[in-house]
Amino acid sequence: MPNLECRMYEPRFPEVDAAVMIQVKHIADMGAYVSLLEYNNVEGMILFSELSRRRIRSISSLIKVGRQEPAIVLRVDRDKGYIDLSKRRVSEEEARSCEDRYNKSKLVHSIMRHVAETLEIDLEPIYQRIGWPLYRKYGHAFEAFKLIVADPDAILDVLTYEEKETGPDCQEVTKVVPAVTPEIKETLVQNIRRRMTPQPLKIRADVEMKCFQFDGVLHIKVLVNPVSALGYD
Structure with a gap:
């Protein structure tokens, strides 16, 4: 069975x-x-003193099991894997930015995971070869995925990665090879287009037209007929 667990971003821990x-x-x-949630569900802790700037009267009113919301990282112990967070230090602007980034990352992650699941391969190598390089180049892989909808070759065909192998003289050789195989490319592009292609919108408006001249109806028909000829109802 392929391993479908992976963090969304290249760093193992947040800054x-x-x-x-968080959830x-x-x-x-x-x-x-x-x-x-963005770091493969690594565990963190929010002390009660970091829940609110106001006096805490009821813990249950401030935090509930299962709730998802932004938090600020206070400390990270990369060796032990401890992460301390704060809820009370999150500004409104930071909360909006975090939620926007997370929603984009969640869509990217869903697409990447579906590719790995479909092809029965591990998820992390796909991130290493495609996802994280796109994050580095475009700021967010979501922006690259939007471009892939129209022109996948321009985005994916330039991605490469280094592959090490042993040569005939038993020396290790590093080769630069395409990061995206034809199979992965086809599956990825299909999923991106299915999930991210803009849907056409049909807009209806009721318009009331009046003409107070004697032959007003004829004047209105002169205006309306060219629109009807274009196929609009």
Whole structure:
């Protein structure tokens, strides 16, 4: 079975002061344990003192199990995997930006995961060869995916990665090879176009036209007939 678990971004842990999307897992004596949704559900903790700037009267009114919301990273211990977070230090602007980024990342992740599941391959190598390079180049892979809808070759065919192999003289050789195989490219483009192609909108408006001249109806027909000829109802 392929491994379909992977973080959304290249760094294994978020940076201090970054806003991240969390989900509350359970509430303990000192605070709430949460999962960082963008980092493969790595565990973090929000102390009760970091829940609100105001005096806390009821913990349950401030944080609930299962809720998803932004939080600010206070400390990261990369060796032990400990992450301390704050809810009270998140500004409105940071919350909006975090939610927007997460929604885009979630769509990218869903598409990437579906490709891995369809082709029965691990998810992380697809991120290493496609997803994370697109994040680096375009700021967010979502922006690259929007371009892929119209011109996949221009975005995907230039991606490469280094592959190491042993040569005839038993020396290790590094080769630069295309990052996207034809099979992955076809499946990825199909999924991106299915999920991200803009849908045409049909807009209807009721228009009332009046002409107070003697032959007003004829004047209105002169205006309306060219529109009807274009196929609009």
